[in-house]
Amino acid sequence: MSVPGSRQPSPLPSMSLRGAVDLSALKARATATPPQHATHPTADTAGGARADGTSAPAPEGQASQALAVDEASFPELVQLSARVPVLVLLWAQYSPESQRVRDELVAQLAGYGGRIAYSTADIEAFPQLAQALAIQAVPTAVAFLKGQPIPLFQGAAAPAQVSQLLDELLRVAEANGVTGTVDGGPTPEQAEPPLPPRLQEAYDALENGDYAGAEEALTKELAEYPADHEAKAMLAQVHLMARVEKLGQDHAERARKAAAESPDDLEAQLTVADLDVVGGHVEDAFSRIVGFISRNFxxxxxxxxxxxxxxxxxxxxxxxxxxxxxxxLARVLF
Incomplete structure (x- = not known):
């Protein structure tokens, strides 16, 4: 989803959680009014940032805290990612390497002055998150920014590589108005100017799963402002999410089987490409369609x-x- 307040396409290579990543049930709880006495997520280490953005005192010499996220506390993480980017490391007790990366990241993220919140998710305790994000192995690091997942790395990445990824994450966050810290900073309302009325209408409709309403609002916007790149990007996302929403598990499996057996079955190839984009396999999706174009006229x-x-x-x-x-595409067309 393009970010509210921007008239340019968001640089995020990701999409709304609804439809694109199957976390809709978890996100629904995030958008609900939190309980008056909600408990905070537990922590892997003492002290540091809570999920509501406040600080707990950290013992001297302790770099930072990693919040242990589960299904109950995940909505708080979604809310926090509206103000500060959140790195979530998916790990498992059976994987010594993932435990080592989990602990190493505590010290590495301490150097970012609270501009990136750090959370961990044990995939054995919170399998829903791993399934929704299609995690294939541990450790896997995923960032959340304004509730949207952004894959970072899988496996034991070198510290220099992790630093580059974190620096890039901060640049993307800044471009999208997410400039807070875990100790405080601009609220989402302060950081974001309002969307133009029709884009806000489309955004609200999409959050409610009303793809037809979102498409109608965006079509009107583009009729008046044909060069509105953000509206074009949002409309493309609406079309994709609506197509994927209609797919049942059986249909998706049949499409993958048909695509594998019949490379020139257009509907199957396009369906699998949609599924690949939603699942984060963007290069596979693009290559699939380019390959079809190269073979057909x-x-x-x-x-x-x-x-x-x-x-x-x-x-x-x-x-x-x-x-x-x-x-x-240019090579196969020309």
């Missing part, structure tokens, strides 16, 4: 090309994966 080729361009809008023109796929 006529109306089906044009249909595939148009769908690919729409998926480019979903991911964002500045994403290097889009730039690479555009080059591949």
């Amino acid at each position: 006529g109306p089906e080729r044009e249909t595939a090309r148009v769908r690919l361009l729409e998926l480019f809008e979903v991911i964002g023109a500045t994403d290097p994966r889009v730039s690479s796929a555009r080059q591949q």
Whole structure:
């Protein structure tokens, strides 16, 4: 989802949790009014930041705190990510490597002065999160920014690589108005100017799962402002999310089987490409459609090309994966 208050496409290579990542039930609790006496998530180490953004005193010499997130406390994490980016490390007791990375990140994130909150999720205690994010192995690090998941790394990444990823995460956060710290800072209301009325209408409709209402509002916006890139990106996301929402598990499995057995089955290839984008396998989705275009001609080729361009809008023109796929598309077309 493009970020409220911006008239340019968000640089986030991700989407709303609703429809795109199957965390809708968890997010629903995040948007509800929190209980008056809600308990805070437990911590892997004492002291540091709570999920509501306040600080607990940390013992001298302790770098920072990692919040242990479970299904009950996940909504607080979603709320916190509206003000400060949150790194979540998915780990498991059976994996010594994931435990080591979990502990090493405490010290590494301490150098960021509270500009990135740190949480951990034991996939054995919170399997719903691992399933929703399609986690294949531990350790896996995922950032959340304004409730949206952003894959960071899997496995034991080198400290220098982790630092580069964290620096980039902060740049993306700043570009989207998320500049708070775990100890305080700008609230979401202070950081975000309001959306234009029709985009706000579309945003609200999408949050309620009303894809038709979101599409109607965005279509009106584009009729009046054809060059509104944010509206175009939002509309592409609405189309994708509506298509995926209609898919049942059986349909998705049949589509994958058909795509594997019949490379020239347009509907199956486009369906699997949608699923790949939603699952974070963006390069696979782009390569699949470019491959279809290279093998086919006529109306089906044009249909595939148009769908690919729409998926480019979903991911964002500045994403290097889009730039690479555009080059591949140009080679097969010309």
